Amino acid sequence: MDVTAGGRVAKAEKSKLVKRRYAAERRFRLYGMAAIGTAVFFVFLLFGSIVNNGWSAFFQTKLGLTVHFDESVIDKSGKRDRMTLLTANYRKLAREALLAELGVDPANRPMRRKAEALLSRGAAIQLRNIVMDDPSVIGTTRKVWLLASGNADALMKGAIDRDVPESRRQLDNQQVAWLDELKQKDILSLTFNTGLFTYGASSQPETAGIGVAAIGSFFMMLIVVLLAVPLGVAAALYLEEFAPQNRWTDLIEVNINNLAAVPSIVFGLLGLAVFINFAGLPRSSSLVGGLVLTLMTLPTVIIATRAAIRAVPPSIREAALGIGASKMQTVTHHVLPLALPGILTGTIIGLVQALGETAPLLMIGLVAFVVDYPATPMDPATALPVQIYMWATAAERGFVERTAGATIILLGFLILMNSTAVIMRRKFERKW
The missing domain is CATH 1.10.3720.10 (MetI-like)
Known part of the structure; x- marks a missing residue:
């Protein structure tokens, strides 16, 4: 009887040891799964943060304006000299097209400046490139999709909160109203940003690329x-x-x-x-x-x-x-x-x-x-x-x-x- 009882006690102790060993293995597996889960969580958190902040970079706000390539502004002499074409005041052509679309009097300087702030400085470069590629456009009128300014682009993407008081907003109520008007006319739209892949370094974000x-x-x-x-x-x-x-x-x-x-x-x-x-x-x-x-x-x-x-x-x-x-x-x-x-x-x-x-x-x-x-x-x-x-x-x-x-x-x-x-x-x- 003593021997049998001793054998049972030994078997019970062995069973406890085996159970502890299996429990330790299960805990180790759980630790490993928890470590992998934590790593995956932070990887998704990292990628989610990057994608959330970066998806909008693949789209750019543009203004579809009817631009008159005025010969008196671009090349008065009509010689089509390369240096003359490069140094023409293309900013004036873009500004006049936008003011005409908004119905703003060019003589009203404060309103003119507000309207001009909706255009990117790169708009003039776009018009210059069009003329340099094909000088025959001089004297004609064409619809051109020009880059909007960084603030206008941010408003269209929701980066600027419309509910913020006007004094603390980069765009005032008049400029916001103009952008809404242009959007209703289908003149303002978000398009795929090819410039992100083709532009070089720039001080303006809308004309910067890789x-x-x-x-x-x-x-x-x-x-x-x-x-x-x-x-x-x-x-x-x-x-x-x-x-x-x-x-x-x-x-x-x-x-x-x-x-x-x-x-x-x-x-x-x-x-x-x-x-x-x-x-x-x-x-x-x-x-x-x-x-x-x-x-x-x-x-x-x-x-x-x-x-x-x-x-x-x-x-x-x-x-x-x-x-x-x-x-x-x-x-x-x-x-x-x-x-x-x-x-x-x-x-x-x-x-x-x-x-x-x-x-x-x-x-x-x-x-x-x-x-x-x-x-x-x-x-x-x-x-x-x-x-x-x-x-x-x-x-x-x-x-x-x-x-x-x-x-x-x-x-x-x-x-x-x-x-x-x-x-x-x-x-x-x-x-x-």
Whole structure:
């Protein structure tokens, strides 16, 4: 009886231990699920905040005005001289068209100024571009969709509260009434903002875009691909397949791993000292930015490539060498093709990191006010993350939505590149 009772007690204790173990496992799973849920919540909160602030940047308020391209204002002489056409008073043409639409007397200066405040300063540039592209429009009357001012655009998007007292509002009651009148006439409307993708830097939010920054980022990424990828893959192949194991190769490996953890701003200081001050390369150019990002990306490419090469089974090498292949043939014909999916994944991850970097580019002067598109990597340019940084520091209300809108575009590129890396790895990866 004592033995039986003792056995039952032992079984009961074991049962309690098992139950505690299962309970601990369930708690651990709950902790893991809670951690994942918290991370997902904050990711959605971040993306929700960005989209909520940035969706309006993809739309722009425009005024459809009937503009008379008066020859006496644009080119009195009729010679169609390029400089004369460039310096004509196109602002006057836009103002006269708006005053005529609103029925405002041009001699009434206070009302004229109120009405003119509804037009963007970029409206004159729009009319100038129309004339420069086709001088035959001079003397004709055409309906042109011109940009509204930042405050008018903000009111149409609901960013300016109509219920706020007039003294604290950017637009007074008369201007609000004019905008409502133009909207009822279908002269005022929200259209897709193509300028966000084509315009360069501007002090006015309605004429600011990421076009120049996108070209600058493209040139820099092209330089990174042409330099970091072949150099990184070649260095990884040598260290993994050919380099002898001694203190020098160990020192190189340690330094490569350390470089991957160096703050990015240090690479900016290096680029400023070497490429600009010593080599004399042009400041604020895509070439210098690409070289700095190449230095920053190289450790990532080397580490990822070495890991991919190391994952190829030794039996592949042994079989190739056994049938008479040389060391170089073994590496180029067998090891490298089998490691290619991992190499591509690591390379894309390195490019994603480089595309989103800001600090090193600020150090080499890419935080520049660039209006014209860069034709070559030697021309002044900026980059997409730097453009976002500059807009974030601007005081105007319209730049808030521009900042969030450009962030959406940048995140879209990053997500696309990361998704490409995952898809390529799953498609081409071989399991041994």
